[in-house]
Amino acid sequence: MIKRMIQIVCLFLAASLISGCAVFAVLPLFGASYQGYTVWEGRTSTRYYACDLDTTYRAVKRSCEQLELETVIQNPASEHGYSLETKGNHPMQINVLPVETNLTKIVITIALFGDKPYIELFYKTVDNNIPKKKVFNKEKS
Secondary structure, eight states: OHHHHHHHHHHHHHHHHHHTTTGGGSGGGGGGGGTTOEEEETTEEEEEESSOHHHHHHHHHHHHHHTTOEEEEEEOSOTTOEEEEEESSSOEEEEEEEEETTEEEEEEEESOGGGHHHHHHHHHHHHHHSOOOOOOOOOOO
16 A cells, blocks of 8 residues: 555656646756746746856847837946846846856846736847857768
């Protein structure tokens, strides 16, 4: 009976990992493989990128320009990250922080939950502005 109970508990844990319920607890174990995941905690959203700090910061700045957001740089050129504040219809606090050498995270704090779709649009714009790695075809002609 106890062996059966252990099997059921193991199946339950495996199912929760596969379905994504417990995926955020094991994210730090996988390094840059969790690029693109957005984690929401109240008014704060976090997304990870497999780029260095300066590349991610430039992509955020370009995204702000493309979306015509008035930005104020609060923390210029720091090795601990960058901090921006946007004004206008969608006020938000944007922090670009290093996690590892080639892994950064963007933490956005918004005023209301109603701006959540706008944050997703902002992340899509950042995704488009990050340079893609070139994949070379190794076929011989």
